[in-house]
Each structure stands twice: as C-alpha cells, then as structure tokens.
C-alpha cells in the first residue's frame with residue numbers, strides 16, 4: 001500500500017534536512033527522501049565547515065536572513081550534542097576602489113548597524129600578524145560571525161527531526177514526481193509515496209528533479225576544489241584568526257578566495273569562490289588534483305596573502321556549487337502547483353542560511369506563506385533569464 005504523508009521533502013541535505021526538522025517539530029507527518037545517506041560526500045555540504053558572516057557582500061538584503069539564521073544555529077547548538085558553530089569572527093579585505101564585494105559587505109554592515117570594525121590593510125596586519133595585506137586595502141572584521149560544521153549540523157537536524165517523528169528514506173533516489181491538484185506522487189527507486197505537500201531541495205540535482213514537474217530552472221552546477229594546508233598554528237588557529245573572504249583582481253575580473261582558521265590541527269582551509277564550466281553531478285571528476293589549478297590557484301593566494309599558512313597540502317576535496325544567472329537563490333512555490341515549494345541555486349554562499357531556509361520551507365508547506373521576506377528569490381524574476389553575472 002502506498003504510504004501517505006502531509007509533507008515529503010525530496011533531498012535531505014543542507015536545506016531539506018532543516019525543513020524536515022522544523023516541520024516535524026510542529027507535529028507535521030514528514031518524510032525525507034535522499035539519494036544518499038546525509039550528510040555525505042556527494043552533496044554541496046561536503047567538506048566539514050562553512051563560513052557564516054552577517055555583513056554581506058552578495059547584497060545587503062541578505063542581512064536579516066543571516067541574523068535569523070544565526071539565531072537558529074545558536075538554538076540548534078543548545079539542542080544538539082554535536083558542535084554546530086565556532087565564533088572565530090569573520091573578516092574580508094580587498095583593494096580600495098576595486099573590490100565591489102568587500103564594498104557591499106561594508107555598506108551592509110553600516111546600513112544594518114552590525115557590530116563590525118572597518119579597518120585598513122595596515123590595521124588588519126597589526127591585528128592579525130599572519131596576514132600580508134597591502135596597507136591601503138579596505139577591510140572589515142566582525143567578531144560575532146565564524147563558521148558552521150555543515151556535516152555535523154545536518155546530522156543534528158536529522159537526529160532531531162527523527163526524534164520528533166520524521167521518517168527518513170535514504171539511499172533511495174527519487175526517479176519521478178507527479179503533481180495533482182492537491183497532492184503529489186513521489187516515485188523512488190524502492191517505493192512510491194504520496195503527500196499533500198512537496199518540498200524540492202535536491203541541491204546540484206535540482207534541475208533534473210524540477211524537469212520532472214515541467215520546470216526548466218536555469219541552474220548551473222560547477223566543480224569546486226577546496227584544500228587544507230599546514231599552517232603556523234599560533235597565528236592561524238580559530239582563537240587567533242577569523243574566517244576570511246579576500247577579493248583579488250585577476251586581469252579584468254576578480255576572484256574571491258575564502259577560508260577558515262585551523263582547529264584541532266586540521267590546517268587552514270581555503271577555496272577559490274568562482275563559477276566555472278557546468279558539470280553533471282552524476283559524472284563530475286571528484287578527484288582533487290586531477291586539474292593542476294585545484295591546488296595551484298589556492299597556493300598562489302596563500303603565498304601572497306598568508307605565507308605562513310602555505311605549508312604542506314594536508315587534504316583536498318571536490319564539492320559542487322549550483323548557481324542561478326543572477327547569483328541569487330530560488331525559494332518559491334511552483335508557478336502552477338502552489339502545494340510544491342522549491343529551494344535551489346544556493347551557489348557558494350547558501351549553507352549559512354540553511355537553518356532559516358528550513359524555517360521558511362516549513363512555513364510555506366504548512367500555511368502557504370512565510371514571515372520572511374523572500375521576494376529576492378522569486379522563481380519568475382526577470383533576472384533569472386538574463387545572462388550570467390559572476391556573483
């Protein structure tokens with residue numbers, strides 16, 4: 001017999017698992033389905049940690065969501081036995097007059113009266129002696145931000161969702177979805193389920209999943225290397241050094257490098273935040289080092305800006321960003337089926353919002369609306385159809 005749920009979540013990763021928790025906590029009969037066994041190394045949450053910052057270079061509209069997300073992470077920390085967040089602080093810097101991302105982060109901090117120190121490169125070097133920054137760079141430091149343990153946090157939401165009665169169906173890819181006026185049928189490799197409401201949060205697979213509901217979403221998954229390096233533990237540990245976002249001019253464009261301090265001897269973790277060619281998540285080369293730039297770009301950055309963190313490569317992994325043409329997320333209802341919500345296109349900056357996105361998705365599923373302003377993330381906005389801007 002086909003089992004029926006109030007809500008089915010397709011894709012129990014960063015966003016979906018949080019949604020499952022906020023639904024189950026309200027007593028909503030919820031099923032979470034995943035192709036793997038989350039957290040796992042195929043998802044966009046892979047690689048242990050994610051930065052959370054409140055001053056926001058991708059647009060000041062994100063600040064209220066970042067602050068609510070932080071509240072929810074702090075709440076999760078109290079409820080879980082797992083480590084959720086480390087308040088290492090967060091900083092950013094870039095060349096004055098040629099770093100729009102850093103400028104916007106600074107403007108967002110001022111507009112929202114965030115606790116942020118606005119500094120020059122010279123002041124930054126004095127505060128963090130491991131840094132090698134030109135004196136006239138623009139910089140900011142926020143003491144209340146830091147990093148999240150992405151894999152732990154999914155595990156924490158999973159445990160709490162199950163505690164509140166949510167069911168999990170793992171290692172069970174969804175292969176088809178049928179939408180009716182007031183219900184859905186979800187066909188997986190192992191079983192078929194039905195539900196009143198559906199949430200689609202399939203990360204890098206969202207384009208393929210949405211296509212089953214006749215939606216052609218402009219989502220582009222891309223391959224993203226990230227690596228850990230031996231570093232001077234005194235200068236770069238999470239008690240003395242914050243997470244960082246650094247905007248570096250490269251020819252006629254800019255690259256953003258991001259990273260994390262070392263803790264427990266893991267090394268300094270660094271990645272290059274950029275959008276490269278589209279990949280298929282089912283066939284992408286997941287071997288770190290198969291492209292010489294996997295380490296090369298990051299090594300160049302460390303040698304220039306943090307030479308004492310440019311030690312031996314300890315580990316490298318490959319992960320996936322999924323971006324939209326305008327760089328903003330999609331969080332909305334299906335244009336023709338209001339009982340189906342979609343959360344997609346979280347690119348390289350979505351994890352920090354997973355807690356609040358889970359809250360939003362649970363509200364959309366229960367009442368059809370949310371208390372949060374998600375107008376930036378509409379599925380039918382014109383800028384989703386425009387040419388890519390490298391956000």
Ligand SMILES: Cc1cc2nc3c(=O)[nH]c(=O)nc-3n(C[C@H](O)[C@H](O)[C@H](O)COP(=O)(O)OP(=O)(O)OC[C@H]3O[C@@H](n4cnc5c(N)ncnc54)[C@H](O)[C@@H]3O)c2cc1C
Nearest residue numbers: 011013014015035043044051174203205319346350351352
């Ligand atoms: C290297 C890297 C660094 C990043 N750094 C940061 C950072 O510092 N700060 C930040 O905020 N964000 C960061 N991000 C972005 C953030 O991690 C992602 O935006 C976020 O994890 C996306 O969440 P998601 O729920 O969309 O995807 P996922 O977490 O991947 O979840 C999607 C789930 O859907 C499942 N699924 C797929 N297809 C199916 C199917 N057919 N049936 C059932 N289940 C299916 C998958 O198995 C997966 O578990 C980074 C991303 C990467 C790759």
